[in-house]
Amino acid sequence: MEPLRLSLETYHNNTLREIAEQLGVLDKAHDKRKATLVALLMKEIPHRATYRREIAALSEAERGILALVLHQGGSATVADLTMPLMLSGMVRLGDEKQTGNTRLPTINEAMLSLLRQGLLVNVTPLTGSSTRRTFSPLYNLGIPPEVIKKLPQDLLKVPQPDFKRHIMAPPPQVVSRSTEDAMRQLFFVWAELHRQPGKELQAGGLYKRDLRRLAQSMGLELAAEKATLYHLINLLFALRLLGKKNGTIIAVADKKALHFWEQGSAVQLRALAKAYLHVGGRPVIPSSLNVGYSYSRVTPHEFAWMHQQIWELFQKITEPLWFPCTTFLQLLNHGRAGNFLFPENDVDNLIKSVRWYSWGAARGKKEAQLKQTLRETETTILHQLLEQWSWAGMVDLGYDGQSATPVALRLSLRGHAALLKQPFEEPQGEGQIILQPDFQVLAMGPVSLTTLATLERFTEREQMQPAAVSYRLTRASVYRALQTGMSVSEMLSFLTESTGQPLPQNVKRTLQEWRAQHERIVIRRDVLILQVGHPERLELLAADRQLARYLHPLDERTAWVRTQDMPKVKRRLWQLNLLPAFSRGPEADLPASMRWDEDGHLSPRHAVPSLYATGTVRRIAEEREEGWQLTPQSVQLAVSTGFTVPEITALVERLTGKPLDAAWRKQLQAWGHHYGSAQTAQVRLLRFENPEALTGLRKADKHLSRWLRPLSKKSNLAAVNEKQWEEVRVLLAEWGVTIEEGRWW
Structure with missing residues (x-):
């Protein structure tokens, strides 16, 4: 909180004069310099705050403002004050017509009265080239500490909401929608993208063929329902039920996502309401707001911010009572057209632009046109947003039977339960x-x-x-x-x-x-x-x-x-009183898992043998009624698949837990042809005096090279086929080799 002196010194001198004149002390000042006025007001304002009669004479709205600011700790924003004062009926809405004999001030009128008395000070941060404050623009305000100490706070009661001042009778036509229908639409988009993900455009969104597929799966016309599909997709992203991966849009199907579809409709509705607070994008505004009224471009709030304001207003209303849409909008824009659509300083700039660039009667006319455009645009945007809340089943909309736009709204019963996190009795009946x-x-x-x-x-x-x-x-x-x-x-x-x-x-x-x-x-x-x-x-x-x-x-x-x-x-x-046994793997299950009979029969030691054991024994033995049997065919099949006889022998010994006897080792070697086969042939065995003679003759004569077959690389022995013997003999004679027949061994 700013000290009173700092706040007064930050004011423009004309503003200080206005305060002094309101308090009736301007004539007491021996001069009108700023220092003199500040010193005079430093004494007068706290002194006036001590008078109970003066405070009691304030209007109900003015006392309510002081109470609310005190409740906020001595400083507040205009937005903090607007809704409590409106709901309590202490101030009237900006365009609300007066009825009865009691005239209610607007909130601006009540705040301006307190500012002129010095009980409130404008503490809005200075921007741009401004070095001094006035009473406008006013966004932040406070009560100086020196005034707080003197105020009779027992006279200042925090305003309580009185909804009966604003509610209306049920409208002639009421549209209530089901959350279940909204969730089914979301579900079918999610399910289709779960079945087949969609390709993402570089600029965002889905390719047209994927949008067309989604529309067809839901029985929709793409041309008419494209905006609806994107609305559903955006909500699913906000609910974290859709994600992006490698240029595709996919459905998230983890446990948390699947659990979402199992929730009750009130829980789903609350999640859906919170999802609206994260939906991106901004509303499209009339071009006249950027061309006709201002030379600087104004940017509207994001949809997420607007949904946030609606959600917070629902939290303050809490009861399912019918409110006029106009009242609801003025609660959102705090009684000032444009504050729901744009930041407050942008609205100020629009109004300033009109005043700066207009003269005479045209100024008032153009300013009125600007406010009307802001009001109509805000109304249109609010109706669009309320339609989304109605689609979700959060609110019911009321119509007068003459206009296509809603005239009233209320929280639905399910929306009321979702807002307060209360259980909601789901409709009876099962599919x-x-x-x-x-x-x-x-x-x-x-x-x-x-x-x-x-x-x-x-x-x-x-x-x-x-x-x-x-x-x-x-x-x-x-x-x-x-x-x-x-x-x-x-x-x-x-x-x-x-x-x-x-x-x-x-x-x-x-x-x-x-x-x-x-x-x-x-x-x-x-x-x-x-x-x-x-x-x-x-x-x-x-x-x-x-x-x-x-x-x-x-x-x-x-x-x-x-x-x-x-x-x-x-x-x-x-x-079921069944105690399962768990396998420990092949290293633990194979040893000693089979019994061995002398006839080559293998049987399991356990009623339910390990699959590792049965799978292994099937590779070397034939399955029989009570086990497995080693046979010549099973051993030969195992060898043909890559086993060797020693491996088969070792495997049988591992399965049975004991060594095979010599007879069975010999039998397995025989069945598996461990030692292979042999061949016989009738040939002449020719012995030369030394290996060099045999090698030289084979190199010198191509026929001898083909017909003389050395028994080894450096041997002097060669085998000759009986059919070629006579020809070999003639050739050897030609080379001068004499042949003696007979045994040399």
């Missing part, structure tokens, strides 16, 4: 899911958005109507769901649970056939395998309603389970 044998799925009535979100994952949406949404199961939609990780078992389980009826056999069989065609080669990540000892056990577990959605059969004894679902499966098995 119904119907599955037809022709693969059509109908969502009838108020089906929960959680249910619709699941349907959107594995069906194609065909048509949207107020009372029903139709879907269809197709091969493409099921394949799409399978690719995102949803299994056919989950689809069948969901349809059974949501319809409450046995599924048509042709639908069930077709979905399983589609799964088989799709899952020819499947790589699943982050899963666990559930294994049972008997097929009957897996059938019973799959029939359990709590387990069915988590178990995905692989064969008659095994099913896969997502790792994230395993705690739920484990908990349910315990409830």
